[in-house]
Amino acid sequence: MNRAFDSLDVDGIRTRLSAFIAAQGLSEVSVGPLHRFTVGFSWVTYGFRAAWRDQGVAVERHLILRVGPPNGIFAPYKASPEFITLRALAGSDVPVPRVYWYSDECETLGAPFFVCDLVPGEAPIPWTHDGGPAFDDARRENLGGQFVAALAALHRFKWQATPVAGIDGTTDPLTTARAQIDHWERLLARWSPRRVPMLELAAIWLRTHAPVASRIGIVHGDFRIGNFLERDGRITAILDWELVRLGDPVEDLGWICLQAWRGRSPHMCHFFTREELRDRYAALTGLDVSLAAMRYWEAFGTYKLAVMHYAAIHSFESGGFNDLRMAGMGAQIPRMLLQVETAMERAA
């Protein structure tokens, strides 16, 4: 029987999670107190220590539990795409947290969830107090190199013979871009009772100019500053894979170029000019990507981010999600729609 997810019932979650872990064939399972982290806009996140015995071997870990709440911004959630991708990428050149268990069902916690290692580090964020650069030149070079190397490794990853082949996405190079537009257009219709002329105009334009993908790869979907951890000058993990899918990898390059991730910095995600990003990516992947293709996907990404702002409004206004940051995103919709217009004009 499905139970309702109560994010505040940490003791209940702890008890049920403990039973779930034990049911995975492990013994002497011990789950410590859960501490909720209030950061993040989508999944509800808890940290905890856990110990268990696996085939006689004692294991102890500091773990993260992420739960996709029924009233969250992108509800209804599925944990499997992120879990499957992270598990497949373990041991690759993409730094990712080790994952342990997941469920797409609601029987255990009342919502889908997964458990992974807590990775130490800090996440640099795109916003600086004066809108200027987030990094000095040395840090920009060091972290920027690792940032694009992780993306290149993701896009080079041979997913075809792995379970990743079963996650969402469109693998036909001819239609994968249009499928993404259709997907986000459907989401907008679900989240906004109002029709939005700028977004309908953008969707028509994007569909008319949709490129044929030169290849299909794993698209992270939210690859940017703010979604990786850094410790002592090293990127320790790429995070927030909830939008992962199969598609045109250039989508991730376009997303990096969004105005929203750089403020007044001339550098995409505070790291590179568009040309530098293209050249470094090409050097690492052997793939030539045109600036025109990157601008197209930047326009698409800006459209997608605008639609996500309507998701925030919907979750606040109709979903009972009482996080005022959602309402705050709603207040910024005129800014987002003007950014859609600018990105579309740049790509035209």
Added chain:
Amino acid sequence: MNIGLQRLLEGILATLRDDVIPHVTEPYARGQAVGVIDLLNNIGPRLEWARGPLLVDIEEKRAVLHAVAGHIPGAALPVGHEAIGVTTDLQAERDRLDGLICDVLAELMGEGASNFPERDQALALIRGHLHDSLTREMKLTRKPLFAEIASGKQEPQQASAAPGGREGSNR
């Protein structure tokens, strides 16, 4: 604003009551926070979204649709011209006109676009209106405080716009 005013007030009140005040330990600060709730409870029933910007927007949407109709042979767009009463009616009329603009965009940019020799002029009118309307709204929109919200630390100034970000780990 894209959110209902009463829902927004409910959200602010609930956040103060459930998420903020329990963590305010200094008695004077706590009293002031409760004072905010008291004031919002009394102000709420007397508030509605400003009518002025809505009226301007509706007037401009009607004007642009009239002008666009002149570039579409045989078009009979139900633009409307009647005066409207309460704010919710104004919002509904704005939404109706936006829907009409969307329909025209689909027609002008769709497969039958070549049937409209003055398509470019019509599209330019609509795009000009959308830009002007959003620019007006931006004059009412303050820069977001996402850096301060994400970090929970007071910053002297904020300058960019986007969600996300955290510190400490993959929490």
